Amino acid sequence: MYNKKNIAIIPNTTLPVAINTVNPGSPGGSYSASGCTSLSYSQYYVDNTGGQTIQFDGFTVPLKAFAHVVPCETYHIKLAIADVYDGAYDSGVFLQAGSFISPSYEIDIQFQNSSDLVPANTILEGGFNCDSYGTICISRNFTTQDNDTVNIILTGDAINGIDYTDANGAPINSQLIFPPNSFTQCIEIYGVADTVNEPIENLIIQIPNLNLCIADTVVDTIKIFNHNPMEVSITGDTIVCEGKTGQLIANSTNFPAFFNWSTGSQMGSINIHPTEELTTYWLTGTDNYNCIDSDSITVRLLQFPVVDLGNDTCVTERPYLLDATQTDPVYSYKWSTGQTTSSISIIQSGTYWVSVINSQYNKCEVLDTINIKIIPTPIFSLPPSIIMCSHDSINLSVAQPEINLYDFLWSDGNTSANYILNGLAPGTYHIGVKVIGCDTITDSTIVLVNDCHIEIPNVITPNGDGINEQFQITNLEYYPNSEIKIYNRWGKKIYESENYQGDWDGDNHPEGTYFYIFRLNYGRGKIVEYHGTITIIK
Numbered sequence: 001m002y003n004k005k006n007i008a009i010i011p012n013t014t015l016p017v018a019i020n021t022v023n024p025g026s027p028g029g030s031y032s033a034s035g036c037t038s039l040s041y042s043q044y045y046v047d048n049t050g051g052q053t054i055q056f057d058g059f060t061v062p063l064k065a066f067a068h069v070v071p072c073e074t075y076h077i078k079l080a081i082a083d084v085y086d087g088a089y090d091s092g093v094f095l096q097a098g099s100f101i102s103p104s105y106e107i108d109i110q111f112q113n114s115s116d117l118v119p120a121n122t123i124l125e126g127g128f129n130c131d132s133y134g135t136i137c138i139s140r141n142f143t144t145q146d147n148d149t150v151n152i153i154l155t156g157d158a159i160n161g162i163d164y165t166d167a168n169g170a171p172i173n174s175q176l177i178f179p180p181n182s183f184t185q186c187i188e189i190y191g192v193a194d195t196v197n198e199p200i201e202n203l204i205i206q207i208p209n210l211n212l213c214i215a216d217t218v219v220d221t222i223k224i225f226n227h228n229p230m231e232v233s234i235t236g237d238t239i240v241c242e243g244k245t246g247q248l249i250a251n252s253t254n255f256p257a258f259f260n261w262s263t264g265s266q267m268g269s270i271n272i273h274p275t276e277e278l279t280t281y282w283l284t285g286t287d288n289y290n291c292i293d294s295d296s297i298t299v300r301l302l303q304f305p306v307v308d309l310g311n312d313t314c315v316t317e318r319p320y321l322l323d324a325t326q327t328d329p330v331y332s333y334k335w336s337t338g339q340t341t342s343s344i345s346i347i348q349s350g351t352y353w354v355s356v357i358n359s360q361y362n363k364c365e366v367l368d369t370i371n372i373k374i375i376p377t378p379i380f381s382l383p384p385s386i387i388m389c390s391h392d393s394i395n396l397s398v399a400q401p402e403i404n405l406y407d408f409l410w411s412d413g414n415t416s417a418n419y420i421l422n423g424l425a426p427g428t429y430h431i432g433v434k435v436i437g438c439d440t441i442t443d444s445t446i447v448l449v450n451d452c453h454i455e456i457p458n459v460i461t462p463n464g465d466g467i468n469e470q471f472q473i474t475n476l477e478y479y480p481n482s483e484i485k486i487y488n489r490w491g492k493k494i495y496e497s498e499n500y501q502g503d504w505d506g507d508n509h510p511e512g513t514y515f516y517i518f519r520l521n522y523g524r525g526k527i528v529e530y531h532g533t534i535t536i537i538k
Contacts, residue, residue, distance in 0.1 A: 007065040008093075010041055022060050056092065103142040105150060105207050107220040110135045114290040122200070122223040125163075126193030129230055130291035133167075134222045136205055137186040138176055148178035150185075150207055153217070158201035158224050164189050189222055193229035200225055230254045232285035234297040237272070241364040242303050246272045254287040274301045302364045305331050305356040309370040314438035316377045319345035322370065324354045332359035349373045349405070375405045375437035382433065382445040386421070389452030389478045391522060393422040396445070398435050407436040411444075424449045452478040454520065459535045462505045471534055472502040473518070483519040486534070488512070506536045 008017045015021045015038065025042035027033050044060050051057075069075055077100075081091050111121060114131040118124055124132035138150060152174050154160050161171030167188040176185050189203065201224040206217045231253040237246030249269045250259045261270055262282035272281065277300065284294045305326050323343040324333055333342050334355045346352065349372055357365040380398040388394055399417040400406050408417050411432040419431065424447070432444035455474035462469050476482065486495040486504065489512065495504055500518075518530040 005067070007067050008063075009065075010044065011063065015041075017060060017063065024058070056090070059094075062096065101141050103140065104209065105218055106139045106141075107205060107207065107218050108137045108139065109205075109220050109222060110137070111222075115288065117289055118225060119223070121221065122225045123164075123189065123191045124225050124289060124291065125191040125227045126229045126291060127190040128169075129293055130227070130289055132191070132289070132291075134189040135186050136189060136220070136222075137184055138207060139184045140178060141183070143181045143183065144178070145180055147180065150176045150178065152176055153206040154203065155206065156202040156204040156221070158203040158222075162192060163194065163201055163224055164191055164203055164222075166190070191224040191227075193227065195229060196226075197228075198226050227289060227291065228254055230257075230285065230287045230289075230291035230293045232257070232259070232283055232293045232295050234281065234283050234295050236269070236297075237299065238297060239300050239302060239361045239363045240272065240274055242301060246274070246299060248272055248281055248283075248297065248299075250283055250285065252285050252287070254291070256288060258286045260284045260286075272299060274299050277301055300361070302358055302361060304364050305358070305366050307354065307356045307366045307368045309352070309354065309368045312371040314373040314375060316375060316438045318347045318374050318376075320347075320372060320374060321345050322352060322354070322372075324356055324368070326356065330358055330360050331356050346372060347374065349375070373405075373438065376400075376402075377439050378406060378435040378437055378441045380435060380441070380443065382431070382443045385446045385448065387448045387450065388421065388424075389475075390424055390426050390449050391452065392478075393420060393524065394447075395420055396431065396433075398433055398443075400435070400437075405437060409434045409436065421447060426451045450475075450478070454479070456518065456530060456532060458533060459537060460506060461537050463538045469505050470502060471504040471506075471516075473500075476500065476502045479521050479523075482521045485517045487515045487517075489514070491515075509536060511536050511538050 006016055009015060010017060010021055018037070020035075020037040022041050022044045023036065023039060024045055024047060025039045027036055027039070033039065044063065046059050046061060048054065048056055048058050067075075079093060081093060109121075111123065111134050112131065113123070118132060123134050124130045127133045138152075140148070152172070154172060154174070158164055164172070166172055167190065169190075172187060172189065176187070178185055203222040203224060204219060205222070206219045208217055233251045234248050235251060236248035240246035247269055250257075250261075252259075259266055259268060260283070261267075263270055263272075270281075272279075278298055279301065280296055280298045282294060282296045284292060286292050307324050309322055309324065321343060322335075322345075325342040333340055335341075335344055336351075336353045337344060337346075344352075351369060351371045353367055353369040355365055355367050357363070378398070378400050380400070382396060382398075386394060396419040397417060398408060403417055406417075408415050410416075410419050411430070419433065421431075426449045429447040429449065430444060431447055432442065435441045452475045454476065457468075457471065457473075460468055460471050481499050483498050484496070484500040484504075485493055487493050488509070494509060494514070495507060497504070513533050513535045515533055516531070518532070520528045520530060522528065
């Protein structure tokens with residue numbers, strides 16, 4: 001096709017590259033312009049006067065020499081250098097290393113694995129979290145003025161988009177585009193964690209060889225190593241009550257696992273003491289292939305309700321209010337009575353408790369207990385003084401409606417609610433009492449005890465002189481409801497009284513002797529009967 005064709009020509013011309021065509025644009029001092037083929041291509045000339053790298057005083061910019069060829073034919077290239085007329089100057093041709101080539105592609109795969117446990121030429125499943133991936137770089141030894149599209153053939157038992165993806169998690173494109181003037185394009189390959197226990201899978205990368213005389217393709221392989229995804233999670237207390245300790249637990253799908261908490265701990269669990277309403281804790285887990293996963297959990301801090309029913313107490317009035325009301329409506333209440341209101345009214349003594357809890361989270365329960373005695377103020381009154389006979393029996397009572405609520409203490413040590421005045425010798429007695437409930441009420445009385453012995457006369461003289469006019473029995477006033485019957489000597493009843501007052505004056509009956517039956521009433525059913533005579537003298 002070619003016979004002694006010069007391909008060292010100025011771009012876009014047929015002029016050979018020579019000192020007469022590529023120059024500073026002006027002739028040398030001893031030459032005329034007419035001796036130069038052209039002075040119009042100074043843009044390709046580099047003045048190297050005093051140059052530091054090579055000895056030549058001038059040279060061209062890099063120029064490209066090429067020739068169209070027929071595939072699979074054999075061609076020879078020859079280099080010829082001439083000094084023209086001046087043998088005092090040297091000429092030279094410098095070829096760019098590797099530039100005398102036919103267009104071709106090459107595949108180079110670099111493997112990134114942060115763990116030495118990963119075999120050579122292999123990436124891990126789940127490589128996004130393991131810093132494990134392969135970088136496929138396809139290089140060309142030529143450039144183009146337009147985009148250059150390269151078809152990529154992906155084979156092997158690994159499935160595109162299922163077992164491996166690009167860095168964005170998308171299937172690998174079957175075409176790779178070289179922009180103009182670019183020599184290398186790269187793709188990152190990541191293994192996908194599919195949780196299937198399987199042997200090593202192979203990804204075979206092939207691209208066609210541009211040398212049509214060679215039917216082979218450019219091939220390289222990536223192995224995908226089976227690895228279960230590294231996943232961590234946090235469990236434990238998401239609600240912690242103020243002042244209490246919570247616990248968070250690290251969980252991992254892979255073992256062994258190495259943990260790092262945001263608190264700085266590297267343990268499998270941590271105790272937490274949050275101080276803010278919401279606190280987020282972070283966990284990073286790493287397995288022995290340096291696969292990493294993280295999780296976070298937000299813990300809420302709850303305040304305890306302030307519950308104070310007060311000290312145990314004794315009150316005199318009912319109902320009595322027990323109040324555990326909180327300002328925040330999130331709390332619920334449960335009383336020992338079964339009531340669920342924030343306060344209750346009680347009417348009976350006893351021990352009462354209340355439970356107050358945050359009902360939204362069913363946490364932070366507070367219990368309080370109080371013992372309440374409800375004892376009304378005792379009401380009683382002893383008479384200022386009491387006059388009684390030695391034979392009398394009088395009951396002083398300070399009993400109350402709910403008598404078991406009170407304690408009683410009399411001046412002689414008696415602890416009964418009733419004090420019996422009985423069998424007292426004549427004299428004066430000071431009797432005091434204390435009735436003890438929530439309040440202590442005291443009272444006292446003076447008791448005058450008389451002998452009260454009766455004397456029955458046997459003569460009355462109802463003659464109007466005011467002396468001994470009536471049948472008067474001494475101390476009769478101490479024996480109310482005593483009865484008397486009086487008879488004449490013939491046995492006829494002439495007088496009768498069921499509550500004799502000592503006021504019978506003979507009723508104008510004639511002088512003489514009369515008979516009486518006197519029934520002295522001691523009280524409480526005791527009757528003593530006296531028989532005798534009474535004589536009337538006028």
